Amino acid sequence: MTDVTYAERPARLDRRDPLTAQVLELFWMVSQAFFDNYDEAAARHDLTRQQAFILAHLLSGPKPMRSLAEHLKCEPSNITGLVDRMEARGLVTREPDPEDRRVKNITATDLGRASFEAVWSGLTFAAEPLGALSVRERETLRDLLLRMVPADGPADG
Amino acid sequence: MTDVTYAERPARLDRRDPLTAQVLELFWMVSQAFFDNYDEAAARHDLTRQQAFILAHLLSGPKPMRSLAEHLKCEPSNITGLVDRMEARGLVTREPDPEDRRVKNITATDLGRASFEAVWSGLTFAAEPLGALSVRERETLRDLLLRMVPADGPADG
DNA sequence: TATTGTTATACTCTATAACTATA
């Protein structure tokens, strides 16, 4: 697409002030590029986006299935199959919690952790669009993003 | 999550310089929140993310199926079912190109356009994280994002 | 009785491969 995308369209379909509309559109474009980059990096290590999300969430320690469902914002019933597939590939383990045997604690294996770290390290987004900015500009961007980060989630990923 | 997410983790799993690692992590968190917001807005209008992407792409005019596949970065075979479902709901029309009858031109209907515009207008991302920034800060953010936008895609959406 | 996780079902999105109809 050309300039039209973020210069003309928002004015037509957006009642927001032009500056906000433009920032929204630009942020969306860069975010999409980031997500594409993430998916590609995950695919290079035979992981789906959701599998990578789960491994990222498990970096800080074992988590019950319920926690994974909340993190992924999906129904708990889906986690069963998701963990099944990851367990079968040796990316995670599933063990009943000794204090409440209803709960299953999911833990990333060494392979799981290494896989996620390879995905995250493999993001070219850091070298490409971010690399176009100077140190001073990256500091400015960091400070602006700190103001935009949601209080709770989506957290790691 | 707490500060740990973007203060400690990158240093451990990232060989990038700390500033780049931090910006990467922050940008990822905000992007995830944006995507969540987009999915929610689309769901409120009974659209999937991919259906909304397609409608966005069609705002600038009719497009052949092949173009939709490129925009969505998926195999052309998937577009058939995607367009089938959208056509059945009156969101798009599908007509053979008079100049090359192999090509099917997909056009957003009034309902399709209105649906996407409702999704885009319904994004609370503009009011929430973006609203936390002053006009001056949004101008700064805009200028930084302009430097990061990929030359071609992902364009509209 | 409430909660955690599971199963069953149906739908959307995805890649692969074989097919058709045009060119």
Place this chain on the structure above:
DNA sequence: TATAGTTATAGAGTATAACAATA
């Protein structure tokens, strides 16, 4: 022969609902 789109198939992710085990 090459290209645009389709069909068939298998797999991943999703929501809903009914269920088992545990609390």
